[in-house]
Amino acid sequence: MGAIEVEYDNQTGYVTKITDLERTDGRNTAWVREYADELVSYGHGIDVLARTFEPSYGAGYPDDQSTSTTSISMPLTEDRQSSDDAEESLVTPGIEDARLTALATALGGExxxxxPDGGLVFDLDEVAVKAEIKDGGTRVAVHVMLAPASVTEVEEWVAAQPEPVATLLEVETGELDEAFPCLMFERSADFVTWGLDAVLEDIAAFSAAWWGDELTEPPGDPRDMTPSSAWLLVGDEASYPDAHELERRSAVARLGVFDAMWTTAKQAVVGDLYLVYFTAPRRAVHFVARAASNAFYADDIEVAAEGVVANQQQWTYLTPLxxxxxxxxSAIQAANDGHLVMRGRSGKFLRPEVITALNFVALNPDDQAAVDRIVATPVGLADLPDPAQLTFDDWRSIAGGALPLENHVSQYLVEPLLERLLSRRFETRREHRAGRGFVDFAVFRDGAPSMAIEVKLAMPTPAHGDWSRAKEVRQLSRYMTDLDVAGMLIDANRILLFARGSANPYREIERRRASAEDLATVRAHLEQA
Structure with missing residues (x-):
């Protein structure tokens, strides 16, 4: 046997201090003290500690003292895993309560x-929530119960709903012929409050739908952006969507989820206009949509096609078709000066006048408002201006689709930018040797290299957020190291600024939205390097 001395607050019963007493059997009491310290950190009382180890202790809280002390005797083992009884005692009702309380507080519960079984129920706006520690003590299960209705009504409603983003929508039966639409999710008992924002969005959206309220679309919808470029996406019969797929993607889009994907051009950016064309036997555009993401490269996504198509593709997420x-x-070709090269990959640049010349009519008249919301004439310049006469507005307005080659990015974006921002102290050299390679542009100040600039047609933003792992950055970093300078990456849509020795940009500037302040930042970067 062994003992610990516990000091507790008389008013609340909370443990405030724990002290080891003499170990009467010489065995280790460290694990007991560690566990008791957990109770203190969770704000639990002397009664919880007593209930856990079932000792005899001095009961009662004297009114004339602020704290009291009692000794608790308990059986000790060599370590925490020595017996099944010791293992079971590690998870107590008190600790479970603290974790569930933290969850309820984070959700805004009242x-x-x-x-009686240790679970917690609470209200969250107009829904009831039930949370409990699952068997094994490591997982918390949460059920969000919407208002009850008949089993048939609930089952039909649940079957017609889109998939939630962060929860699982189920039917939970009650008494007699009663059932509840239920949103269920789980968390580790050690991380009960992780990632609850998406859960709350699910609860708000499905609760509103159950009550018959109109869902409010999340802000930042790509369909409300002014497109910079228009593109012709290409598919065949294998990629033609069915009615069920179209309906599902429209439903989840109300929650701000855009999960349709298509192959596209490198330069495509979020908000761009897409016309979706299908080859023979259709040979026509059947759908319109907006880009819900910038283009990104992937080689692990299977292309839906009738023939063999390489998986090395540029992809985009789309708003609902x-x-x-x-x-x-033939109508598209006529609007495009009588021709349009259809060979090659999906993602053909369409000039703004093509969109203006075409007539977009919804197949279902009820969808005409949705078509009108999507179809807008792109504002990007399709005709490349004379670089020598280029204004800042021109430079900012050039459509990414009007720059089909990397050399166009150099000629119409990089060279005019450097010419207007650098003073006479600086000179630029094309294809300058750096180590075993050649950097696209090297900037020299007073005869010494001061900047390495690498040009790309388009660079996908890394999903992991770490630019140092991108191949374009690794290439630039080698040139920066070889020349001992700072660096810049420039593509058709943006500028990345790198400090000397850094493999991650400290500033990213979107060309289309660049301000005078942004250009001043670029000038300072060039001059201070």
Whole structure:
């Protein structure tokens, strides 16, 4: 046997101090003290500690003292895993309560009530929430119960709903012929409050839908952006969507989820306009959509196609496809000065006048408002201006699709930028040797290299957020190291600024939205390097 001395607050019963007493059997009491310290950190009381180890201790809280001390005797083992009884005692109702309380608080719960089995129920706006520690003591299961209705009504409603983003939508039966739409999720008992924002969005959206309220679309919808470029995406019968798929993607888009994907051009950016064309036997545009992401490269996504197509593709997420009355290829070619090269990959740049010349009519008249929301004439310049006469507005307005080659980015974006920002102290050299390679642009100040600039047609933003792992950055970093200078990466859509020795940019500037302040930052970067 062994003992610890516990000091507790008379008013609250909370443990405030724990001291080891003599170990009467010479065995280790460290694990007991560690566990008791957990109770202190969670704000639990002497009664919880006593209930855990079932000792005999001095009961009662004297009114004339602020704290009291009692000794608790308990059986000790060599370590925490020595017996099944010791293992089971590690998870107590008190600790479970603290974790569930933290969860309820993070969700904004009210009217907390503890169930006899140790679970917690509470209110969250107009829904009831039940949370409990699952068997094994390591997982918390949470059920968000919407208002009850008949089993048939709930089952039909749940079957018609889109997939939630962060929860699982189920039917939970009650008494008699009663059932509840239920949003369920789990968390580790050690991380109960992780990632609850998406959960709360699910609760708000599905609760509103259950009550028949109109769902409010999340802000930042790509369909409300002014497109910079328009593109013709290409598919065949294997990629033609069915009615069920179209309906599902439209439903989840109300929650701000855009999960449709298509192959596209490197230069495509979020908000761009897409016309989706299908090859023979259709040979027509059947859908319109907006880009819901910048283009990104992937080689692990299977392309839906009738023939063999390489998986090394540029991809884009799309807003829901809206079906229109077919626009034949001949009409698109006529609007594009009588020709349009269809060979090659998906993602053909369409000039703004092509969009203006075409007539977009929804196949279903009820979808005309959705078509009108999507179809807008791109504002990007399709005709490349004379670089010598280029203004800042021109430079900012050039459509990414009007720059089909990397050399165009150098000629119409990089060279005019350097010419206007650098003073006479600086000179630029094309294809300058740096180590075993050649950097696209090297800037020299007073005869010494001061900047390495690498040019790309388009660079995908790394999903992990770490630019140092991107191949374009690794290439630039080698040149920066060889020349001992700072660096810049420039593509058709943006500028990345790198400090000397850094493999991650400290500033990213979107060309289309660049301000005078942004250009001043670029000038300072060039001059201070």
């Amino acid at each position: 009217n907390l009530e503890w169930r 809206i079906e229109i009355q077919p626009i034949p290829l």
